[in-house]
Amino acid sequence: EHNSLKTVGDHLNWDRIIDYVRHESEIPESEKPKIIEAYIYLKTALGRKFLVQTHDDKLSFGRIFYNKAPWVLRWSVWLAGVLKMLEVKGYDQLVLNKLKSRDKKHEGIALLEMSYLFQRAGFDFSFEPKVEIGQKVKIPDMKISNPANGESIYVELTDLKEADIQKLGNIGFLMVLEKLQTSRLLYCG
8 A cells, every 4th residue: 555545544634545546556547637636626525624524433424435446436536526517506515415414425325326317318407496285395305307398207315224234234344444444455345
């Protein structure tokens, strides 16, 4: 592992992670600029202290960034791209707030994935639109519109909770991973 990530504190520092990407020989040179750009964006979008703030919470969204496997680095490029698209539409803060919340992170990830897929398919979407049904106002998670015919549907995402045994398994895995990251062993995903 490159000298940039010697301690747990180094894994909690966006600039050290960027330095790691810049100098790590296992990362293809052709991918490095996109990964570095993504991490610079994520540092701003999620916040400079995000990794430190989420470090003690084994189930937080921030834990994914401890893993430096190639798929995580590529996923970070995707994540930054989707957040930038949402920023243009004015929805980035809503999704970021959900991602930063331990209880709403799965909903935030679902919103990321759904917005990416619908945008890519050419649909328009909005988050948490107010809908009047008779005398009541409802707020579904998404409104998806087809610009070709003007039709819209409303979507309510269901946040399935992890089973307790899965949570314990994830915590155990993350504890082992944390120990591996401070040793000379490399974790490959």
